[in-house]
Amino acid sequence: MGVMAMGTMLADLCRVLGLWRRRWPVLLLAVGVTVVSALAGLALMTLAGRAVSHEVAALSGAAAGGAGLLLLPWLRPLLIGRPGLRWGERMATHAAAFRALADTRVWFFSRLAERLPGGIGHGRAGDLLGRIVADVEALDGLYLRALVPLAAGAAVVVAAALILGAISPLLAVLVTLPLACALALPPLLAPIAARAAKGAAAAEGRLRDAVVDPLAGLEDTLANNAEATAILRVEAAAARLTAAQRGLARRNALAGAAGALLGQGALLGALGFGIAGGEGALWGAVLGAFLALAAAEPFAGLPRAGIAIATAGASARRLFLAADRPVPVPDPVATVAAPAGHALRIEGVRFAWAADRGEVFAGLDMEVPEGAHVALLGPSGAGKSSLIALLTKLAAPSAGRILIGGVDIAGLPAAAVRGKFAVLSQDARLFDDSIAANLRLAAPDADDAALFGALDRAGIGDLIRALPEGLQTRCGEGGARFSGGQVRRIALARALVCAAPILLLDEPAAGLDAAAELAFLATLETAAAGRTVLLLQHRLIGPFRPQKLFRLVAGRALPGLG
Numbered sequence: 387m388g389v390m391a392m393g394t395m396l397a398d399l400c401r402v403l404g405l406w407r408r409r410w411p412v413l414l415l416a417v418g419v420t421v422v423s424a425l426a427g428l429a430l431m432t433l434a435g436r437a438v439s440h441e442v443a444a445l446s447g448a449a450a451g452g453a454g455l456l457l458l459p460w461l462r463p464l465l466i467g468r469p470g471l472r473w474g475e476r477m478a479t480h481a482a483a484f485r486a487l488a489d490t491r492v493w494f495f496s497r498l499a500e501r502l503p504g505g506i507g508h509g510r511a512g513d514l515l516g517r518i519v520a521d522v523e524a525l526d527g528l529y530l531r532a533l534v535p536l537a538a539g540a541a542v543v544v545a546a547a548l549i550l551g552a553i554s555p556l557l558a559v560l561v562t563l564p565l566a567c568a569l570a571l572p573p574l575l576a577p578i579a580a581r582a583a584k585g586a587a588a589a590e591g592r593l594r595d596a597v598v599d600p601l602a603g604l605e606d607t608l609a610n611n612a613e614a615t616a617i618l619r620v621e622a623a624a625a626r627l628t629a630a631q632r633g634l635a636r637r638n639a640l641a642g643a644a645g646a647l648l649g650q651g652a653l654l655g656a657l658g659f660g661i662a663g664g665e666g667a668l669w670g671a672v673l674g675a676f677l678a679l680a681a682a683e684p685f686a687g688l689p690r691a692g693i694a695i696a697t698a699g700a701s702a703r704r705l706f707l708a709a710d711r712p713v714p715v716p717d718p719v720a721t722v723a724a725p726a727g728h729a730l731r732i733e734g735v736r737f738a739w740a741a742d743r744g745e746v747f748a749g750l751d752m753e754v755p756e757g758a759h760v761a762l763l764g765p766s767g768a769g770k771s772s773l774i775a776l777l778t779k780l781a782a783p784s785a786g787r788i789l790i791g792g793v794d795i796a797g798l799p800a801a802a803v804r805g806k807f808a809v810l811s812q813d814a815r816l817f818d819d820s821i822a823a824n825l826r827l828a829a830p831d832a833d834d835a836a837l838f839g840a841l842d843r844a845g846i847g848d849l850i851r852a853l854p855e856g857l858q859t860r861c862g863e864g865g866a867r868f869s870g871g872q873v874r875r876i877a878l879a880r881a882l883v884c885a886a887p888i889l890l891l892d893e894p895a896a897g898l899d900a901a902a903e904l905a906f907l908a909t910l911e912t913a914a915a916g917r918t919v920l921l922l923q924h925r926l927i928g929p930f931r932p933q934k935l936f937r938l939v940a941g942r943a944l945p946g947l948g
């Protein structure tokens with residue numbers, strides 16, 4: 387692993403710790419409990435070692451018999467308290483880690499929401515899901531499997547060095563040096579395992595994607611007899627993940643063996659001290675051996691800490707890559723006062739989705755006076771949805787201005803601008819929640835009467851009343867519980883219950899059959915009375931009669947039917 391990559395990994399891990407700042411007190415408290423638990427284990431073994439060495443010395447006549455038994459009152463509270471400390475250590479560290487992870491998930495979700503307002507674009511849904519679930523989860527390894535055991539291990543090494551150093555500095559070195567080397571294993575191993583960890587995290591993302599994509603479009607997968615192809619993709623992704631995990635497991639095994647070797651080195655150090663020092667060194671050798679055994683427990687998981695650091699580093703990179711995309715339309719630093727009115731004016735707007743793509747708008751001018759119903763007609767791909775993106779600040783024009791109530795929206799926060807619009811588009815989505823919850827997305831304080839009022843105006847109130855669970859009926863994912871026309875009407879009710887003064891309708895009836903389309907547009911004409919409406923369609927049909935009409939041609943709005 388290059389120095390640059392190592393620097394990136396360290397910076398990412400430090401940033402993760404920074405994200406957990408709010409949880410530092412509980413995280414540190416839990417580390418404290420673990421250190422106390424490890425030291426209690428050490429104290430237990432020290433006392434046991436002392437008792438044994440007293441009795442052995444008594445057997446050889448070097449000390450009075452029964453002295454070891456005097457230590458029993460000290461041993462008892464440690465014997466009783468240790469299991470409690472072990473329990474407390476587990477509970478405290480896991481509870482603290484879960485809180486930190488929950489915060490990280492909320493942080494990541496809000497960063498995505500800010501950065502992907504136009505949808506995930508070329509991103510992959512399964513992979514993003516993997517980042518917010520598996521990658522965030524892998525971060526717990528940084529705390530639970532690396533920092534906590536390292537802190538406990540360091541405390542044990544220092545305490546053992548002090549205890550043994552009081553007997554003989556040589557003994558302290560012989561026993562604690564191998565243990566100190568074991569402490570250095572994780573930071574040494576992490577860079578070696580980093581590439582495999584990166585491969586495993588990426589492979590896991592690809593596997594999720596291979597599973598989620600065909601399942602999300604299962605009807606099309608089955609209708610095209612494409613299960614076999616989908617299964618092949620899943621198999622290939624699973625094989626890549628297995629290969630990457632095998633690479634990680636190999637390094638894990640190596641680290642485990644190195645850890646065991648160092649643990650035995652500490653034990654051998656104590657024995658060597660005893661053998662070389664003769665009878666006088668017995669007490670030190672027994673104590674050293676007991677301490678080496680006591681250290682085995684906190685040190686057992688230490689070799690794996692290197693893999694945990696590498697895995698957390700790889701996952702952190704994937705999270706930050708997604709979370710650090712630029713915000714498409716950052717809110718202005720200094721905002722202007724929100725306008726009282728809502729007349730819409732578009733002046734000389736130019737816009738392209740990317741520098742290397744053609745302009746969608748090449749000097750767009752149009753006006754929608756307050757209370758007017760205006761239609762903008764354009765063929766597929768002319769830029770109708772792009773205009774909605776500009777109006778709602780999901781994208782920004784490269785030149786020109788958009789004014790609401792005489793105020794340039796560039797100086798307003800996105801939330802203030804979006805508060806002026808209720809949008810109903812051809813792919814209006816219902817979420818897998820109750821009808822009431824779906825409507826209250828637009829008006830959180832609306833009571834049931836207001837919801838039924840909007841549903842009635844959208845022409846679907848009676849149908850909802852007739853449902854056994856009424857407003858509490860769940861819609862299913864994407865509104866699967868209802869037909870296309872019914873979904874559109876519930877979505878229209880959501881737009882109507884919203885207090886926003888301007889209705890933006892983007893092909894609101896597209897995809898419905900001819901009769902349903904006409905019926906829906908008739909409902910729309912009545913329901914939108916009294917509101918400012920901008921209707922974007924490829925052709926004008928049915929009863930919707932705008933007061934003003936524009937055609938979208940070559941990125942400009944031309945008045946009239948032409």
Ligand SMILES: Nc1ncnc2c1ncn2[C@@H]1O[C@H](COP(=O)(O)OP(=O)(O)OP(=O)(O)O)[C@@H](O)[C@H]1O
Pocket residue numbers: 504739746764765766767768769770771772773893924
């Ligand atoms: N989020 C986006 N990112 C990149 N390009 C986009 C995005 N949305 C639209 N485009 C591109 O902008 C151009 C105009 O598309 P837009 O969807 O605005 O047209 P439309 O009139 O709404 O078409 P349709 O009626 O088929 O929905 C197209 O070339 C399209 O590929």
